Amino acid sequence: MTIRKMLLASVAIACAAMPVSAIADTADKKIALSNNYAGNSWRQAMLTSWEKVTGEAVKAGVVAAADPFTTAENQATEQAAQIQNMILQGYDAIVLNAASPTALNGAVKEACDAGITVVSFDGIVTEPCAWRIAVDFKEMGRSQVEYLSGKLPDGGNLLxxxxxAGVFVDDEISAGIHAGVAEFPQFKIVGSVHGDWAQDVAQKAVAGILPSLPEIAGVVTQGGDGYGAAQAIAATDRAMPVIVMGNREDELKWWKEQKDANGYETMSVSIAPGVSTLAFWVAQQILDGKDVKKDLVVPFLRIDQDNLEDNLANTQAGGVANVEYSQEDAIKVIEAAM
Amino acid sequence: MRLRLSSDAVRLVIPALSLTILLAAVFWLQPRAMSYFGLNLLLNLAVPIALATIAQMFVMAVNDLDLSIGAFVSFVACVTATFLRDAPLVGTLILVSAIGVYALVGVVIHLRNLPSIVVTLGMSFVWAGLAVLMLPAPGGQAPDWVRWLMTAKPPLMPMAIVASIIIAVVAHLIVMRSSLGVLIRGVGGNERSVERAGWSIVAARAAAYGLAGLFAVAAGIALVGLTTSADANIALRYTLLSIAGVILGGGEFTGGRVSPIGAVIGALTLTLAGSFLSFLRISPDWQIGAQGAILIIVLALRLLLNRVEKRGARP
Known part of the structure; x- marks a missing residue:
């Protein structure tokens, strides 16, 4: 009897311990981050997030190691060599932000052939054996017009x-905005300028085009340009339109000031640099034996009227609003793609 | 007891020594590299760099400097991944005329007495522009034969080493053993005396630039064979890498003194230096500096040896 009880108890303990052992399957696995560039605030935030989240994961014994590597120069040939070195160093998975979507394919193929899981994010690679966590820039553009359609049911003119110019991301977001306008025909784009994702450029460009424009109800943006647009419009006697922001600290601060002063309402959308941690967890899940689709989509980080203060408080001066992903978030993204 | 080596052999000692030391250090840090598979991974990206270094060496042999090699190799990579695959005849034609243009650049530099740095810098924008025109977005695909060639697994030695040896031997035969090679080195060493001896300097310069174009084309093709597809900016780093490779391998900026075998060793050393630093886990902020430090150490050693060599010459 007692033996049977003991057996039962041990089975129960084994069952209770199941989730733990599921994690422990990757306890001896090593993951590397291959990064091609670290020269702006977004990439710095990306690396900081990686170190924070993977550091905890290593401490908790989820994986054995999660080492970040950045190439000294932003060149595809150098990153290819870096990936080949990682193969030699015996990593089980490589998380990759690539310098080129195609020029690393040979090295990525070598890694796959050596039995290494390769997960690319942000700068993705086209090699079929790798996983891709891509950004749906089109949807990012479209969602702005969708938001405006809820905010301004009567529609109006958009800037x-x-x-x-000439960068793939710019074309994609713009195509999404135009698709949004086609979907919500009460809006009309009356002017279009290049702000180069920089506040000062955007301010000059908007100030230049404003005198020739009719009344504007909304400004659709790509991030890094909302604050400059607001400055240019505030310098005139026009009513402040709804300017969609891009999660930069200066944009959120301006929005907060306006919200406190006159109840200004808008939203802000961009990609969180913490997407590197999502890629880390996806790689961990693949190593754990999960069946994961090769193409996944990064969720946007969207800031709305009610969570503005929290996000602003968590954003460094001069930085970008960030969010770090957890294992549960990654599982959700994986399951959403199934 | 005095051991006298020829000055060419002395020239090769330092590059060969630095390669051996680096290789030993890499093996010690990462024993996994000490295998057929490991050596190939470690060195296969050095093959296109070695070819580009030989190309640069031809230009440096006639006392010039080519700042367009990186852009030209990128351009060749784009041609290889598009035309050479889809329409081999057109692709070959483009590459052959590109080599022709290279030779022509040599002629123009000589006839108009222009500084090669300025002309080749200008040409680099031309090549970069053509590459972007051909492949506005990264893509294309390597022709199957190129891919086969670069991923071939010969017996005994990995492809990277076999290819390096072949490149070194071929370049050595051209530069050191053929009369054209002697002429090219002569032009770099003492243009006047070669001219007085009745040789055509224009032809020699054109030949040097043409050979540079030929090896640079080989570099582009080899690179695409490794990466499987191209990008208009794929090889921009090769300009400086190739110059560093020539110097590391015992060449000098004052023309005529070059070493093809040394140049290949120099290219391998540069590639290994990158891997070595990455295995050491040096932070990327310091890596460029560390790479520079390795270069300076090797060059300092050479300076030292040069002095010893000179002292030996004057008894």
Whole structure:
């Protein structure tokens, strides 16, 4: 009897311990981050998030190591060599923000052939054996117009601020905005300028085009340009339109000031640099034997009227609003793609 | 007891020594690299760099400097990943005329007495522009034969080492053993006396630049064979890497003194230096500096040896 009880108890303990052992399956696995560039605030935040989240994961014994590597120069050939070195160093998975979508394919293929899991994010690679965590920039543009349609049911004129001409991201976000306008025909884009994702450029460009524009109900943006647009418009006697922000600290601060002063309402959307931690957890889940689709989509970090204060408080001066992802978040993203 | 080596051999001692030391250090840090598979991973990206270094060496042999190699190799990579695959005839034609343009640049530099740095810097924008025109977004695909060649697994030695040896031997035969090689080195060493001896300097310069174009084309093709597809900016780093490779390998900026075998060793050393620093876990902020430090140490050693060599010459 007692033996049977003991057996039962041990089975129960084993069952209770299941989730722990599921995590422990990757306890001896090593994950590396291959990063091609660290020269701006977004990338710095990305690396800080990586170190914070993976540091805890290593301490908790989820994985054995999670070492970040950044190439000294932002060059594809150098990053290819870096990836090949990682193969030699015996990593089980490589999380990758790539310098080029295609030029690393040979090195990525070598890694796959050596049985290494490769997860690319932000700067993704086209090699079919790798996983991709891509940003849906089109949806980012479209969602802005969708928000405005709820805020301004009667529609109106829109001013579009674009990014750096000729860059893929600029084309994608703009295409999304135009798709949004097609979906909500009460809006009309009456002007479009290039703000180069920089507040000072955006301010000059908007100030230049404003005199030729009719009344504007909203400004759709790409991030890093909302504050400059607000400054340019505030310098005139126009009513302040709804300017969609891009999660930069100066934009959120301006929004907060306006909100306190006159109840100004808008929203802010961009990609959180913490997406590196999402890629880390996805790699961990793949190593754990989970069946994960090759193409995943990063959720946006959207800030609304009610969570503005929290996000502003968590954003460093001159930085970008950030969010770090947990294992549960990664599982949710994986399951959403199934 | 005095051991006298020829000055060419002395020139090779330092590069060979630094490569051996680096290789030993890498093996010690990462024993996994000490295998057929490991050596290939460690060195296969050095093959296109070695070819580009040989190309640079030809230009440096005639006392010039080519700042367009990186852009040109990128351009060749774009041609290889697009035309050479889809329409091999057109692709070959483009590459052959590109080599022709290279030779022409040499002629123009000589006839108009222009500084090569300025002309090749200008050409680098031309090549970069053509590459972007050909491949506005990264993409394309390596022709199957190129991919096969670069991923071939010969017996005994990995492809990276076999290729390096072949490149070194071929370049050595051209530069050191053929009359054209002697002429090219002569132009770099003492243009006047070569001219007085009745040789055409224009032809020699054109040949040097043409050979540089030929090896740079090989570098681009080899690179695409490794990466499987191209990018208009794929090889921009090769300009400086190739110059550093030539110097590391015993070449000098004052023309005529070059060493093809040394240049290949120099390219391998540069590649290994990167891996070595990465295995050491040096922070990326320090890595460029550390790479520079390795270069300076090797060059300082060479200066020292040069002095010893000179002292030996004057008994």
């Amino acid at each position: 579009e601020i674009r990014g750096l």
